[in-house]
Amino acid sequence: MKALILAALLTASAGANADGLYAYTGAWSEHFSSDQFEETHNLAALEYRSYMAGYFRNSYGEDSVFAAKRWSWNYGNWQVGVAVGAVYGYRSCIKGWDDQSRRICPMVAPSLVYTEYAIQPSLLVMGKALVFTVRTDLDAVIGALQ
Numbered sequence: 001m002k003a004l005i006l007a008a009l010l011t012a013s014a015g016a017n018a019d020g021l022y023a024y025t026g027a028w029s030e031h032f033s034s035d036q037f038e039e040t041h042n043l044a045a046l047e048y049r050s051y052m053a054g055y056f057r058n059s060y061g062e063d064s065v066f067a068a069k070r071w072s073w074n075y076g077n078w079q080v081g082v083a084v085g086a087v088y089g090y091r092s093c094i095k096g097w098d099d100q101s102r103r104i105c106p107m108v109a110p111s112l113v114y115t116e117y118a119i120q121p122s123l124l125v126m127g128k129a130l131v132f133t134v135r136t137d138l139d140a141v142i143g144a145l146q
Contacts, residue, residue, distance in 0.1 A: 021138040022047040024122070027056055029129040043133055052083060059129065064089025066107055077116040083109040083124075118144070 027043035037059035045054020050070045058064040068085025085107045093105035113122045118140040124131045 020047070020049045021142075022052075023136045023138055024052075024054060024133050025136070027131050027133045029059065029126075029131045031059065032128045032130070037129070041131070047135075052085075058089050059127075060090070062089055062102070068107055068109070070111075072111075072113075074115070077114060079111075079113040079115050081111045081113065083107065083111065 024045040027041035043056040066087040068083040070083040072081035120135040
């Protein structure tokens, strides 16, 4: 079902004036603490004109969704950025498991992306984890297909 939703979003976005259209897939993390966390996150997200939304399995193994605005600065083939928004799916916004209810928490995620190719390796800092993901420049892919 998640793949179907992502495909529908990609199709709808591709028909628009595709300016700054990216897909993020996968996500593997290394946590800064010694606690045991999930390290694979099944990320699927879209960014369009610096607004992004997506799904991932959080470090506690639960489904999470997020929406954010991303600011970025280019330095040659490198792009430094920060996404600021909200994430739903954690039981505590600070640390650990506070209670049984899931909540909306603030999200700040600095990033570093290598942008020379359409497939772009990306590093993000999310909470207490360094996260590797793959960003695909859909503008470049769609342009190459036309």
